[in-house]
Amino acid sequence: MQPIISIQNLSKTYEGGFQALKNIDLDINKGEIFALLGPNGAGKTTLISIICGIVNLSEGRVIAAGHDIVKDFRAARKTIGLVPQELSTDAFESVWNTVSFSRGLFGKPRDDRHIEKVLKDLSLWDKRNSAIKGLSGGMKRRVLIAKALSHEPEILFLDEPTAGVDVELRRDMWKMVRELRNKGVTIILTTHYIEEAEEMADRIGVISKGKIILVDDKHALMQKLGQKQLTIHLKHELPAIPEDMSQYPLTLSADGLCLIYTFDTQRDESGVADILRKLNEHGIDFKDLHSSQSSLEDIFVSLVHGA
Amino acid sequence: MNFYAIRAIYKFEMSRTWRTLLQSIASPVLSTSLYFIVFGTAIGSRMQSINGIDYGAFIIPGLVMLTLLTQSLSNASFGIYFPRFSGTIFEVLSAPVSYVEILLGYVGAAASKSVLVGLLILITAQLFVDYEIQHPVWMFAFLVLTAVTFSLFGFIIGIWADSFEKLQLIPMMVITPLAFLGGSFYSIDMLPPVWQTVTLFNPVVYLISGFRWSFFGIADVNVGLSLGMIALFLVLCIIGVAWIFKTGYRLKD
Numbered sequence: 001m002q003p004i005i006s007i008q009n010l011s012k013t014y015e016g017g018f019q020a021l022k023n024i025d026l027d028i029n030k031g032e033i034f035a036l037l038g039p040n041g042a043g044k045t046t047l048i049s050i051i052c053g054i055v056n057l058s059e060g061r062v063i064a065a066g067h068d069i070v071k072d073f074r075a076a077r078k079t080i081g082l083v084p085q086e087l088s089t090d091a092f093e094s095v096w097n098t099v100s101f102s103r104g105l106f107g108k109p110r111d112d113r114h115i116e117k118v119l120k121d122l123s124l125w126d127k128r129n130s131a132i133k134g135l136s137g138g139m140k141r142r143v144l145i146a147k148a149l150s151h152e153p154e155i156l157f158l159d160e161p162t163a164g165v166d167v168e169l170r171r172d173m174w175k176m177v178r179e180l181r182n183k184g185v186t187i188i189l190t191t192h193y194i195e196e197a198e199e200m201a202d203r204i205g206v207i208s209k210g211k212i213i214l215v216d217d218k219h220a221l222m223q224k225l226g227q228k229q230l231t232i233h234l235k236h237e238l239p240a241i242p243e244d245m246s247q248y249p250l251t252l253s254a255d256g257l258c259l260i261y262t263f264d265t266q267r268d269e270s271g272v273a274d275i276l277r278k279l280n281e282h283g284i285d286f287k288d289l290h291s292s293q294s295s296l297e298d299i300f301v302s303l304v305h306g307a
Numbered sequence: 308m309n310f311y312a313i314r315a316i317y318k319f320e321m322s323r324t325w326r327t328l329l330q331s332i333a334s335p336v337l338s339t340s341l342y343f344i345v346f347g348t349a350i351g352s353r354m355q356s357i358n359g360i361d362y363g364a365f366i367i368p369g370l371v372m373l374t375l376l377t378q379s380l381s382n383a384s385f386g387i388y389f390p391r392f393s394g395t396i397f398e399v400l401s402a403p404v405s406y407v408e409i410l411l412g413y414v415g416a417a418a419s420k421s422v423l424v425g426l427l428i429l430i431t432a433q434l435f436v437d438y439e440i441q442h443p444v445w446m447f448a449f450l451v452l453t454a455v456t457f458s459l460f461g462f463i464i465g466i467w468a469d470s471f472e473k474l475q476l477i478p479m480m481v482i483t484p485l486a487f488l489g490g491s492f493y494s495i496d497m498l499p500p501v502w503q504t505v506t507l508f509n510p511v512v513y514l515i516s517g518f519r520w521s522f523f524g525i526a527d528v529n530v531g532l533s534l535g536m537i538a539l540f541l542v543l544c545i546i547g548v549a550w551i552f553k554t555g556y557r558l559k560d
Protein backbone atom coordinates (compact mmCIF):
# COMPACT_ATOMS: atom_id res chain seq x y z
CA MET A 1 0.00 0.00 0.00
CA GLN A 2 1.19 3.49 -0.79
CA PRO A 3 2.24 5.47 2.28
CA ILE A 4 -0.03 8.42 3.18
CA ILE A 5 3.02 10.54 3.87
CA SER A 6 6.31 10.03 2.16
CA ILE A 7 9.27 12.11 3.28
CA GLN A 8 12.21 11.90 0.91
CA ASN A 9 15.72 13.11 1.67
CA LEU A 10 14.36 16.05 3.63
CA SER A 11 16.81 18.55 5.09
CA LYS A 12 16.28 21.85 6.81
CA THR A 13 18.84 24.52 7.50
CA TYR A 14 17.57 27.52 9.43
CA GLU A 15 18.61 31.02 8.49
CA GLY A 16 21.38 31.16 11.07
CA GLY A 17 22.97 28.14 9.41
CA PHE A 18 21.77 25.60 11.94
CA GLN A 19 20.84 22.29 10.34
CA ALA A 20 17.76 21.05 12.15
CA LEU A 21 16.97 18.10 9.87
CA LYS A 22 19.43 15.92 8.05
CA ASN A 23 18.36 13.81 5.07
CA ILE A 24 15.21 12.44 6.58
CA ASP A 25 13.54 9.51 4.82
CA LEU A 26 10.33 8.37 6.39
CA ASP A 27 7.06 6.79 5.28
CA ILE A 28 3.88 6.96 7.31
CA ASN A 29 1.26 4.33 6.59
CA LYS A 30 -2.38 5.13 6.12
CA GLY A 31 -4.45 4.66 9.24
CA GLU A 32 -1.62 4.15 11.71
CA ILE A 33 -0.68 5.98 14.86
CA PHE A 34 2.92 6.97 14.46
CA ALA A 35 4.94 8.35 17.33
CA LEU A 36 7.93 10.53 16.64
CA LEU A 37 10.03 10.16 19.71
CA GLY A 38 12.99 12.32 20.53
CA PRO A 39 14.50 14.65 23.09
CA ASN A 40 13.93 18.40 23.06
CA GLY A 41 15.57 20.07 20.10
CA ALA A 42 15.72 16.86 18.06
CA GLY A 43 13.76 18.44 15.18
CA LYS A 44 10.27 17.04 15.73
CA THR A 45 8.47 20.38 15.50
CA THR A 46 10.57 21.41 12.53
CA LEU A 47 9.62 18.24 10.67
CA ILE A 48 5.92 18.69 11.37
CA SER A 49 6.04 22.38 10.52
CA ILE A 50 7.53 21.64 7.13
CA ILE A 51 4.88 19.07 6.29
CA CYS A 52 2.13 21.49 7.35
CA GLY A 53 3.59 24.41 5.39
CA ILE A 54 4.65 26.62 8.28
CA VAL A 55 8.38 26.27 7.64
CA ASN A 56 10.07 26.13 4.23
CA LEU A 57 12.09 23.04 3.45
CA SER A 58 15.69 23.39 2.30
CA GLU A 59 16.08 20.14 0.40
CA GLY A 60 14.12 17.02 -0.48
CA ARG A 61 10.42 16.62 -0.85
CA VAL A 62 7.32 15.48 0.96
CA ILE A 63 4.24 13.82 -0.49
CA ALA A 64 1.09 13.95 1.63
CA ALA A 65 -2.00 12.02 0.56
CA GLY A 66 -0.52 11.77 -2.91
CA HIS A 67 0.23 15.49 -3.30
CA ASP A 68 3.55 17.29 -3.22
CA ILE A 69 3.36 19.67 -0.26
CA VAL A 70 5.02 22.49 -2.20
CA LYS A 71 3.83 22.14 -5.79
CA ASP A 72 0.37 21.02 -4.86
CA PHE A 73 0.09 22.59 -1.42
CA ARG A 74 -3.62 23.21 -1.68
CA ALA A 75 -4.60 19.59 -2.14
CA ALA A 76 -2.01 18.39 0.37
CA ARG A 77 -2.95 20.80 3.14
CA LYS A 78 -6.67 20.15 2.80
CA THR A 79 -6.06 16.67 4.16
CA ILE A 80 -4.01 17.77 7.17
CA GLY A 81 -4.98 18.94 10.63
CA LEU A 82 -2.39 20.27 13.06
CA VAL A 83 -2.48 20.70 16.80
CA PRO A 84 0.62 22.76 17.50
CA GLN A 85 2.93 22.50 20.46
CA GLU A 86 2.40 26.10 21.56
CA LEU A 87 -0.98 27.17 22.92
CA SER A 88 -1.47 29.84 20.27
CA THR A 89 -5.12 30.78 20.29
CA ASP A 90 -7.22 33.84 19.66
CA ALA A 91 -8.12 35.73 22.79
CA PHE A 92 -11.38 37.59 22.35
CA GLU A 93 -13.17 35.30 19.95
CA SER A 94 -15.65 32.71 21.15
CA VAL A 95 -14.86 29.02 20.96
CA TRP A 96 -17.60 28.49 18.38
CA ASN A 97 -16.35 31.26 16.10
CA THR A 98 -12.73 30.26 16.21
CA VAL A 99 -13.53 26.63 15.41
CA SER A 100 -15.92 27.63 12.60
CA PHE A 101 -13.23 29.95 11.27
CA SER A 102 -10.82 27.02 10.96
CA ARG A 103 -13.32 25.00 8.95
CA GLY A 104 -13.81 27.85 6.49
CA LEU A 105 -10.10 28.50 6.27
CA PHE A 106 -9.56 24.93 5.15
CA GLY A 107 -12.10 25.36 2.38
CA LYS A 108 -15.03 23.48 3.84
CA PRO A 109 -18.61 24.75 3.68
CA ARG A 110 -20.28 25.61 6.93
CA ASP A 111 -21.51 22.58 8.85
CA ASP A 112 -22.87 23.40 12.28
CA ARG A 113 -23.67 19.77 13.04
CA HIS A 114 -20.07 18.73 12.59
CA ILE A 115 -18.74 21.61 14.71
CA GLU A 116 -21.30 20.74 17.37
CA LYS A 117 -20.14 17.14 17.41
CA VAL A 118 -16.47 18.09 17.65
CA LEU A 119 -17.16 20.49 20.51
CA LYS A 120 -19.25 17.93 22.34
CA ASP A 121 -16.64 15.21 21.92
CA LEU A 122 -14.05 17.50 23.43
CA SER A 123 -16.34 18.64 26.29
CA LEU A 124 -16.28 22.18 24.92
CA TRP A 125 -19.97 22.46 24.18
CA ASP A 126 -20.78 24.34 27.40
CA LYS A 127 -18.01 26.79 26.62
CA ARG A 128 -18.96 27.40 23.01
CA ASN A 129 -19.92 31.03 23.61
CA SER A 130 -17.07 31.82 25.99
CA ALA A 131 -14.16 33.97 24.94
CA ILE A 132 -11.04 31.86 24.65
CA LYS A 133 -8.91 34.07 26.85
CA GLY A 134 -10.94 33.03 29.88
CA LEU A 135 -10.27 29.33 29.41
CA SER A 136 -7.71 27.25 31.27
CA GLY A 137 -4.64 25.87 29.52
CA GLY A 138 -6.21 22.44 29.18
CA MET A 139 -9.34 23.96 27.67
CA LYS A 140 -7.26 25.95 25.20
CA ARG A 141 -5.56 22.74 24.16
CA ARG A 142 -9.01 21.26 23.55
CA VAL A 143 -9.90 24.29 21.43
CA LEU A 144 -6.79 23.74 19.32
CA ILE A 145 -7.75 20.10 18.84
CA ALA A 146 -11.27 21.14 17.87
CA LYS A 147 -9.87 23.59 15.33
CA ALA A 148 -7.71 20.87 13.82
CA LEU A 149 -10.67 18.49 13.58
CA SER A 150 -13.11 21.11 12.30
CA HIS A 151 -12.29 20.37 8.68
CA GLU A 152 -12.31 16.57 8.95
CA PRO A 153 -8.65 15.91 8.12
CA GLU A 154 -7.35 12.54 6.94
CA ILE A 155 -4.04 13.16 8.65
CA LEU A 156 -3.74 14.60 12.13
CA PHE A 157 -0.53 15.93 13.64
CA LEU A 158 -0.34 16.26 17.40
CA ASP A 159 2.83 18.05 18.48
CA GLU A 160 3.56 17.16 22.10
CA PRO A 161 -0.15 16.87 22.79
CA THR A 162 0.12 16.02 26.46
CA ALA A 163 2.79 18.46 27.56
CA GLY A 164 1.36 20.20 30.61
CA VAL A 165 -2.01 18.53 30.26
CA ASP A 166 -4.08 17.14 33.14
CA VAL A 167 -4.88 13.47 33.53
CA GLU A 168 -8.46 13.87 32.42
CA LEU A 169 -7.59 15.55 29.16
CA ARG A 170 -4.85 13.04 28.51
CA ARG A 171 -7.37 10.22 28.89
CA ASP A 172 -9.94 12.00 26.70
CA MET A 173 -7.30 12.67 24.14
CA TRP A 174 -6.16 9.08 23.87
CA LYS A 175 -9.74 7.96 23.61
CA MET A 176 -10.29 10.43 20.82
CA VAL A 177 -7.10 9.43 19.04
CA ARG A 178 -8.15 5.78 19.04
CA GLU A 179 -11.62 6.65 17.76
CA LEU A 180 -10.11 8.72 14.97
CA ARG A 181 -7.81 5.88 14.04
CA ASN A 182 -10.80 3.56 13.92
CA LYS A 183 -12.35 5.94 11.41
CA GLY A 184 -9.25 5.68 9.27
CA VAL A 185 -7.50 8.89 10.25
CA THR A 186 -3.73 8.69 10.28
CA ILE A 187 -2.22 10.19 13.42
CA ILE A 188 1.31 11.39 13.88
CA LEU A 189 2.23 12.50 17.36
CA THR A 190 5.48 13.73 18.78
CA THR A 191 6.55 13.24 22.29
CA HIS A 192 9.55 13.00 24.47
CA TYR A 193 7.62 10.87 26.92
CA ILE A 194 8.37 7.28 26.13
CA GLU A 195 5.35 5.92 27.97
CA GLU A 196 3.20 7.92 25.63
CA ALA A 197 4.71 6.40 22.51
CA GLU A 198 4.63 2.99 24.13
CA GLU A 199 1.00 3.32 25.13
CA MET A 200 -0.39 4.82 21.96
CA ALA A 201 1.62 4.16 18.87
CA ASP A 202 1.56 1.40 16.31
CA ARG A 203 4.95 2.41 15.03
CA ILE A 204 7.68 4.50 16.50
CA GLY A 205 10.37 6.59 14.89
CA VAL A 206 13.24 7.79 17.01
CA ILE A 207 14.71 11.14 16.07
CA SER A 208 17.81 12.68 17.54
CA LYS A 209 19.86 15.68 16.41
CA GLY A 210 17.91 15.99 13.18
CA LYS A 211 18.32 12.37 12.14
CA ILE A 212 15.91 9.49 12.19
CA ILE A 213 17.86 6.81 13.98
CA LEU A 214 15.33 4.08 13.86
CA VAL A 215 11.79 3.32 12.73
CA ASP A 216 9.97 0.20 13.65
CA ASP A 217 6.80 -1.42 14.75
CA LYS A 218 6.48 -0.81 18.46
CA HIS A 219 6.48 -4.48 19.45
CA ALA A 220 9.27 -5.35 17.06
CA LEU A 221 11.27 -2.44 18.40
CA MET A 222 10.93 -3.60 21.94
CA GLN A 223 11.65 -7.14 20.97
CA LYS A 224 14.65 -6.26 18.88
CA LEU A 225 16.29 -4.07 21.36
CA GLY A 226 14.73 -5.03 24.60
CA GLN A 227 16.44 -7.06 27.22
CA LYS A 228 14.48 -9.43 29.34
CA GLN A 229 15.19 -10.26 32.91
CA LEU A 230 14.13 -13.49 34.45
CA THR A 231 14.02 -13.50 38.23
CA ILE A 232 13.95 -16.90 39.88
CA HIS A 233 12.76 -16.84 43.48
CA LEU A 234 14.41 -19.74 45.30
CA LYS A 235 12.89 -21.81 48.08
CA HIS A 236 16.13 -22.03 50.02
CA GLU A 237 19.10 -19.77 50.37
CA LEU A 238 21.83 -20.50 47.80
CA PRO A 239 25.42 -19.85 48.95
CA ALA A 240 26.90 -19.57 45.44
CA ILE A 241 26.05 -20.14 41.78
CA PRO A 242 27.04 -23.70 40.85
CA GLU A 243 30.28 -23.83 38.86
CA ASP A 244 28.91 -25.51 35.76
CA MET A 245 26.38 -22.66 35.42
CA SER A 246 28.99 -19.93 35.37
CA GLN A 247 28.80 -19.56 31.58
CA TYR A 248 25.32 -18.00 31.94
CA PRO A 249 24.91 -14.31 32.74
CA LEU A 250 23.46 -15.03 36.14
CA THR A 251 23.65 -12.97 39.30
CA LEU A 252 22.74 -14.04 42.78
CA SER A 253 21.02 -11.57 45.08
CA ALA A 254 22.77 -10.66 48.33
CA ASP A 255 20.37 -12.69 50.46
CA GLY A 256 20.93 -15.70 48.19
CA LEU A 257 17.21 -16.10 47.55
CA CYS A 258 16.99 -14.77 43.99
CA LEU A 259 18.75 -15.68 40.79
CA ILE A 260 18.58 -13.04 38.11
CA TYR A 261 19.12 -13.99 34.49
CA THR A 262 19.47 -11.28 31.85
CA PHE A 263 19.09 -12.16 28.21
CA ASP A 264 18.61 -10.53 24.87
CA THR A 265 15.24 -11.10 23.29
CA GLN A 266 16.87 -10.79 19.90
CA ARG A 267 18.49 -14.19 20.26
CA ASP A 268 16.52 -17.19 19.15
CA GLU A 269 17.67 -19.31 22.05
CA SER A 270 16.90 -17.62 25.29
CA GLY A 271 18.61 -20.28 27.36
CA VAL A 272 15.82 -20.23 29.90
CA ALA A 273 15.06 -23.91 29.40
CA ASP A 274 18.71 -24.85 29.93
CA ILE A 275 18.92 -22.92 33.14
CA LEU A 276 15.79 -24.45 34.55
CA ARG A 277 17.05 -27.94 33.68
CA LYS A 278 20.40 -27.26 35.34
CA LEU A 279 18.69 -25.98 38.49
CA ASN A 280 16.70 -29.18 38.52
CA GLU A 281 19.85 -31.27 38.19
CA HIS A 282 21.38 -29.48 41.17
CA GLY A 283 18.24 -30.00 43.18
CA ILE A 284 17.70 -26.27 43.58
CA ASP A 285 13.97 -25.69 44.14
CA PHE A 286 12.28 -22.47 43.22
CA LYS A 287 8.89 -21.11 44.17
CA ASP A 288 8.30 -18.49 41.54
CA LEU A 289 9.45 -17.13 38.20
CA HIS A 290 9.09 -13.56 37.14
CA SER A 291 10.15 -11.97 33.87
CA SER A 292 10.26 -8.32 32.92
CA GLN A 293 11.01 -6.57 29.68
CA SER A 294 13.00 -3.39 29.43
CA SER A 295 10.83 -0.42 28.59
CA LEU A 296 11.15 1.82 25.58
CA GLU A 297 12.81 4.24 27.90
CA ASP A 298 15.79 1.94 28.28
CA ILE A 299 15.84 1.31 24.55
CA PHE A 300 15.65 4.99 23.86
CA VAL A 301 18.37 5.97 26.26
CA SER A 302 20.71 3.34 24.89
CA LEU A 303 19.94 4.42 21.31
CA VAL A 304 20.33 8.13 21.78
CA HIS A 305 23.48 7.76 23.78
CA GLY A 306 24.85 5.14 21.44
CA ALA A 307 24.17 7.31 18.39
CA MET B 308 -10.07 29.86 -5.39
CA ASN B 309 -10.78 28.95 -1.80
CA PHE B 310 -13.79 31.20 -1.34
CA TYR B 311 -14.67 29.71 2.02
CA ALA B 312 -11.25 30.72 3.29
CA ILE B 313 -11.52 34.28 2.00
CA ARG B 314 -14.92 34.57 3.61
CA ALA B 315 -13.67 33.05 6.86
CA ILE B 316 -10.77 35.51 7.16
CA TYR B 317 -12.91 38.45 6.10
CA LYS B 318 -15.66 37.59 8.54
CA PHE B 319 -13.23 36.98 11.34
CA GLU B 320 -11.53 40.34 10.81
CA MET B 321 -14.83 42.17 10.52
CA SER B 322 -16.10 40.56 13.69
CA ARG B 323 -13.17 42.21 15.47
CA THR B 324 -14.47 45.51 14.12
CA TRP B 325 -17.98 44.97 15.40
CA ARG B 326 -16.69 43.75 18.73
CA THR B 327 -14.64 46.91 19.19
CA LEU B 328 -17.17 49.19 17.58
CA LEU B 329 -16.43 52.18 19.77
CA GLN B 330 -12.73 52.11 19.20
CA SER B 331 -12.70 51.05 15.58
CA ILE B 332 -15.50 53.13 14.13
CA ALA B 333 -17.02 55.56 16.58
CA SER B 334 -13.69 57.00 17.66
CA PRO B 335 -12.34 58.03 14.23
CA VAL B 336 -15.73 59.40 13.21
CA LEU B 337 -15.95 61.42 16.39
CA SER B 338 -12.45 62.83 16.24
CA THR B 339 -12.86 63.86 12.61
CA SER B 340 -16.14 65.53 13.49
CA LEU B 341 -14.23 67.65 15.98
CA TYR B 342 -12.22 69.04 13.07
CA PHE B 343 -15.44 70.01 11.31
CA ILE B 344 -16.68 71.81 14.37
CA VAL B 345 -13.42 73.63 15.07
CA PHE B 346 -12.11 74.34 11.58
CA GLY B 347 -15.30 74.19 9.62
CA THR B 348 -17.80 75.96 11.83
CA ALA B 349 -15.83 77.98 14.36
CA ILE B 350 -12.70 79.11 12.50
CA GLY B 351 -14.00 78.45 9.01
CA SER B 352 -16.67 81.14 9.32
CA ARG B 353 -13.89 83.73 9.56
CA MET B 354 -11.84 82.33 6.69
CA GLN B 355 -12.07 83.35 3.08
CA SER B 356 -13.54 80.85 0.73
CA ILE B 357 -10.99 79.01 -1.41
CA ASN B 358 -11.69 78.97 -5.14
CA GLY B 359 -15.25 79.89 -4.33
CA ILE B 360 -15.70 77.03 -1.88
CA ASP B 361 -16.55 77.60 1.77
CA TYR B 362 -13.58 76.75 3.94
CA GLY B 363 -15.72 74.38 6.02
CA ALA B 364 -16.59 72.40 2.91
CA PHE B 365 -13.11 72.73 1.40
CA ILE B 366 -11.45 70.76 4.18
CA ILE B 367 -13.88 67.83 4.08
CA PRO B 368 -12.18 65.76 1.34
CA GLY B 369 -8.77 66.27 2.95
CA LEU B 370 -10.00 65.25 6.36
CA VAL B 371 -11.72 62.17 5.01
CA MET B 372 -8.51 61.26 3.17
CA LEU B 373 -6.47 61.79 6.31
CA THR B 374 -8.67 59.44 8.30
CA LEU B 375 -8.85 56.97 5.43
CA LEU B 376 -5.06 56.74 5.22
CA THR B 377 -4.44 56.31 8.92
CA GLN B 378 -7.35 53.92 9.36
CA SER B 379 -6.33 51.74 6.43
CA LEU B 380 -2.76 51.57 7.67
CA SER B 381 -3.61 50.78 11.25
CA ASN B 382 -6.40 48.29 10.44
CA ALA B 383 -4.32 46.29 8.02
CA SER B 384 -1.04 46.43 9.90
CA PHE B 385 -2.66 45.38 13.15
CA GLY B 386 -4.75 42.72 11.41
CA ILE B 387 -1.68 40.80 10.27
CA TYR B 388 0.73 41.81 13.03
CA PHE B 389 -1.45 40.51 15.82
CA PRO B 390 -1.66 36.88 14.64
CA ARG B 391 2.10 36.97 14.09
CA PHE B 392 2.56 38.29 17.59
CA SER B 393 0.17 35.81 19.24
CA GLY B 394 1.31 32.86 17.14
CA THR B 395 -2.11 32.15 15.61
CA ILE B 396 -0.66 32.88 12.16
CA PHE B 397 0.44 29.24 12.07
CA GLU B 398 -3.07 28.26 11.12
CA VAL B 399 -3.28 30.57 8.13
CA LEU B 400 0.15 29.40 6.96
CA SER B 401 -0.90 25.76 7.24
CA ALA B 402 -4.22 26.27 5.47
CA PRO B 403 -4.90 25.49 1.81
CA VAL B 404 -4.95 29.16 0.89
CA SER B 405 -2.89 31.05 -1.62
CA TYR B 406 -1.37 34.43 -0.88
CA VAL B 407 -3.96 36.13 -3.01
CA GLU B 408 -6.67 34.66 -0.83
CA ILE B 409 -4.93 35.71 2.37
CA LEU B 410 -4.67 39.22 0.98
CA LEU B 411 -8.28 39.35 -0.15
CA GLY B 412 -9.33 38.37 3.35
CA TYR B 413 -7.09 40.62 5.44
CA VAL B 414 -6.70 43.60 3.14
CA GLY B 415 -10.30 43.36 2.00
CA ALA B 416 -11.52 43.56 5.59
CA ALA B 417 -9.17 46.42 6.48
CA ALA B 418 -10.18 48.41 3.41
CA SER B 419 -13.90 47.77 3.94
CA LYS B 420 -13.63 49.05 7.43
CA SER B 421 -11.89 52.27 6.46
CA VAL B 422 -14.28 52.88 3.56
CA LEU B 423 -17.09 52.48 6.05
CA VAL B 424 -15.47 54.99 8.38
CA GLY B 425 -14.92 57.39 5.45
CA LEU B 426 -18.57 57.21 4.41
CA LEU B 427 -19.73 57.72 7.98
CA ILE B 428 -17.55 60.81 8.23
CA LEU B 429 -19.06 62.18 5.04
CA ILE B 430 -22.53 61.64 6.44
CA THR B 431 -21.59 63.19 9.78
CA ALA B 432 -20.07 66.19 7.99
CA GLN B 433 -23.50 66.97 6.56
CA LEU B 434 -24.60 67.85 10.07
CA PHE B 435 -22.10 70.70 10.30
CA VAL B 436 -21.35 71.82 6.78
CA ASP B 437 -23.34 72.16 3.61
CA TYR B 438 -21.66 70.46 0.67
CA GLU B 439 -22.42 68.55 -2.49
CA ILE B 440 -20.50 65.87 -4.31
CA GLN B 441 -20.22 66.58 -8.02
CA HIS B 442 -18.88 63.19 -9.09
CA PRO B 443 -20.09 60.63 -6.55
CA VAL B 444 -18.91 57.63 -8.57
CA TRP B 445 -15.40 59.04 -8.85
CA MET B 446 -15.52 60.00 -5.21
CA PHE B 447 -16.28 56.39 -4.30
CA ALA B 448 -13.63 55.11 -6.67
CA PHE B 449 -10.97 57.32 -5.05
CA LEU B 450 -12.16 56.24 -1.64
CA VAL B 451 -11.92 52.53 -2.43
CA LEU B 452 -8.66 52.75 -4.38
CA THR B 453 -6.96 54.68 -1.61
CA ALA B 454 -8.32 52.38 1.09
CA VAL B 455 -7.08 49.29 -0.77
CA THR B 456 -3.68 50.80 -1.55
CA PHE B 457 -3.01 51.92 1.99
CA SER B 458 -4.36 48.70 3.45
CA LEU B 459 -1.81 46.88 1.33
CA PHE B 460 0.84 49.25 2.61
CA GLY B 461 -0.37 48.59 6.15
CA PHE B 462 -0.16 44.86 5.52
CA ILE B 463 3.51 45.30 4.55
CA ILE B 464 4.14 47.30 7.72
CA GLY B 465 2.41 44.63 9.80
CA ILE B 466 4.70 41.98 8.31
CA TRP B 467 7.83 44.08 8.69
CA ALA B 468 7.20 45.23 12.26
CA ASP B 469 8.61 43.10 15.02
CA SER B 470 7.36 45.25 17.87
CA PHE B 471 4.33 47.37 18.64
CA GLU B 472 6.53 50.48 18.47
CA LYS B 473 7.54 49.76 14.89
CA LEU B 474 3.93 49.13 14.07
CA GLN B 475 3.11 52.71 15.05
CA LEU B 476 6.30 54.21 13.66
CA ILE B 477 5.51 54.70 9.98
CA PRO B 478 1.90 55.79 10.40
CA MET B 479 2.93 58.37 13.01
CA MET B 480 6.26 59.57 11.68
CA VAL B 481 5.60 59.47 7.96
CA ILE B 482 1.97 59.27 6.98
CA THR B 483 0.39 61.72 9.41
CA PRO B 484 2.87 64.54 8.58
CA LEU B 485 2.55 63.88 4.86
CA ALA B 486 -1.20 63.92 5.13
CA PHE B 487 -1.25 67.17 7.11
CA LEU B 488 1.12 68.80 4.63
CA GLY B 489 -0.69 67.29 1.68
CA GLY B 490 -3.23 70.04 1.34
CA SER B 491 -5.95 68.91 3.70
CA PHE B 492 -6.33 72.40 5.08
CA TYR B 493 -5.14 74.58 2.23
CA SER B 494 -4.84 74.77 -1.50
CA ILE B 495 -1.33 74.28 -2.82
CA ASP B 496 -1.31 77.59 -4.66
CA MET B 497 -1.64 79.34 -1.33
CA LEU B 498 1.96 78.26 -0.62
CA PRO B 499 5.12 80.16 -1.62
CA PRO B 500 6.38 78.96 -5.05
CA VAL B 501 9.30 76.92 -3.66
CA TRP B 502 7.04 74.97 -1.38
CA GLN B 503 4.59 74.42 -4.18
CA THR B 504 7.31 72.46 -5.96
CA VAL B 505 8.45 70.62 -2.84
CA THR B 506 4.90 69.62 -2.11
CA LEU B 507 4.63 67.83 -5.42
CA PHE B 508 6.95 65.17 -4.00
CA ASN B 509 4.37 64.40 -1.36
CA PRO B 510 2.27 61.53 -2.72
CA VAL B 511 -0.63 62.45 -0.48
CA VAL B 512 -1.08 65.70 -2.39
CA TYR B 513 -2.27 63.71 -5.39
CA LEU B 514 -4.71 61.70 -3.35
CA ILE B 515 -6.28 64.71 -1.71
CA SER B 516 -6.32 66.74 -4.87
CA GLY B 517 -8.05 64.03 -6.85
CA PHE B 518 -10.50 63.36 -4.10
CA ARG B 519 -11.32 67.03 -3.77
CA TRP B 520 -11.91 67.24 -7.49
CA SER B 521 -14.61 64.58 -7.21
CA PHE B 522 -16.39 66.84 -4.72
CA PHE B 523 -15.98 70.32 -6.18
CA GLY B 524 -14.62 69.89 -9.66
CA ILE B 525 -11.45 71.81 -8.79
CA ALA B 526 -8.01 70.31 -8.25
CA ASP B 527 -4.44 71.31 -7.42
CA VAL B 528 -3.02 68.83 -9.89
CA ASN B 529 -4.54 67.16 -12.90
CA VAL B 530 -7.03 64.44 -12.01
CA GLY B 531 -5.45 62.01 -14.44
CA LEU B 532 -2.15 62.51 -12.68
CA SER B 533 -3.81 61.87 -9.33
CA LEU B 534 -5.25 58.61 -10.57
CA GLY B 535 -1.92 57.67 -12.10
CA MET B 536 -0.13 58.27 -8.81
CA ILE B 537 -2.59 56.12 -6.86
CA ALA B 538 -2.24 53.39 -9.45
CA LEU B 539 1.55 53.64 -9.22
CA PHE B 540 1.48 53.39 -5.46
CA LEU B 541 -0.92 50.47 -5.67
CA VAL B 542 1.41 48.64 -8.03
CA LEU B 543 4.40 49.31 -5.75
CA CYS B 544 2.51 47.88 -2.78
CA ILE B 545 1.46 44.81 -4.78
CA ILE B 546 5.10 44.23 -5.77
CA GLY B 547 6.14 44.56 -2.13
CA VAL B 548 3.51 42.10 -0.98
CA ALA B 549 4.34 39.67 -3.77
CA TRP B 550 7.99 39.74 -2.73
CA ILE B 551 7.05 39.11 0.90
CA PHE B 552 4.98 36.09 -0.01
CA LYS B 553 7.50 34.74 -2.47
CA THR B 554 10.33 34.81 0.04
CA GLY B 555 8.24 34.10 3.12
CA TYR B 556 9.84 37.21 4.65
CA ARG B 557 9.06 37.34 8.39
CA LEU B 558 6.32 34.78 7.85
CA LYS B 559 8.14 31.50 7.37
CA ASP B 560 11.53 30.29 8.58
Ligand SMILES: Nc1ncnc2c1ncn2[C@@H]1O[C@H](COP(=O)(O)OP(=O)(O)O)[C@@H](O)[C@H]1O
Binds near residue numbers: 016018038041044
Ligand atom coordinates in the same frame (compact mmCIF):
# COMPACT_ATOMS: atom_id res chain seq x y z
N1 LIG C 1 13.25 29.40 13.75
C1 LIG C 1 14.38 28.78 14.10
N2 LIG C 1 15.57 29.33 13.79
C2 LIG C 1 16.72 28.70 14.13
N3 LIG C 1 16.79 27.54 14.76
C3 LIG C 1 15.63 26.94 15.10
C4 LIG C 1 14.37 27.52 14.78
N4 LIG C 1 13.39 26.71 15.23
C5 LIG C 1 14.01 25.66 15.80
N5 LIG C 1 15.35 25.79 15.72
C6 LIG C 1 16.34 24.83 16.23
O1 LIG C 1 16.14 23.61 15.58
C7 LIG C 1 16.31 22.53 16.47
C8 LIG C 1 15.08 21.65 16.44
O2 LIG C 1 14.01 22.33 17.02
P1 LIG C 1 12.57 21.69 17.11
O3 LIG C 1 12.19 21.20 15.77
O4 LIG C 1 11.68 22.67 17.76
O5 LIG C 1 12.84 20.45 18.08
P2 LIG C 1 11.82 19.57 18.92
O6 LIG C 1 10.44 19.89 18.47
O7 LIG C 1 12.21 18.17 18.62
O8 LIG C 1 12.03 19.91 20.35
C9 LIG C 1 16.57 23.14 17.84
O9 LIG C 1 17.97 23.09 18.07
C10 LIG C 1 16.12 24.56 17.70
O10 LIG C 1 16.89 25.41 18.49
Ligand SMILES: [Mg+2]
Binds near residue numbers: 045085160
Ligand atom coordinates in the same frame (compact mmCIF):
# COMPACT_ATOMS: atom_id res chain seq x y z
MG1 LIG D 1 8.88 20.61 19.53
